[in-house]
Amino acid sequence: MSAAVRHTDVAAYALGLLEEPDRRAFEGHLPACPACRHELADLRGLAAVLKELPSFTG
């Protein structure tokens, strides 16, 4: 059902936007992919910054 994991999934994963099957698939991909692990660490900081926003409704 879920397509193959792509490296760009890391952003949706960091923001918590993936549904369960995709989320698990991406977590399966992580240990084998240093690039995604590195990028995830970066994007987590960004996700934290967005979370601090009071209420953005653009």
Added chain:
Amino acid sequence: MAHRTPTAPGTWSWFRAAPGSVDDQVIVTELYRVYGRPLLSFTLRLTGGDRHWAEDVVQETMIRAWRSAHRLDENAASLLPWLATVARRIVIDDRRRRSARPQEAGEGPLENLHAPDGLENMLRSVVVSEALLALSPAHREILNETYFRDRSVNEAAEALGIPVGTVKSRVYYALRALRVALEERGVTP
């Protein structure tokens, strides 16, 4: 924005790099170009939306920054926190001066700003909002349709009538653009 030079950490070295060699007008212009908008947004909140007052406060803040160049932290990625603190100080002083009863009148709206945490958060949210507004409409839209509406990529894909993979990659490129926009404003998440 095409004319905006991307700024890396330690970005304001132009500000004090060559004392006396840089024209004062250039320095003030540069201060306004880099920090004018975010500082005004921030100051408007302190003045309760009084634009004229806020603009005066921003101007005074820029003048003080220019005078204090030698006292500023050279390693700071951004002058914005310093500028915001000065602007807040000026607003408080203005209120005191205007108020017949300095101890009571006008204290209310500033009360929650006394905590440094509150100030930091407020400042940061101003900068982050600015960065979001600087994104292309397509990037902003995909974040609105997903994260800010609390939708999964699948839900957003359905709502937009586009493939899930497209939503995921747009989210990815939107976040990369946001990161650049934040770095330009001195925030390195």
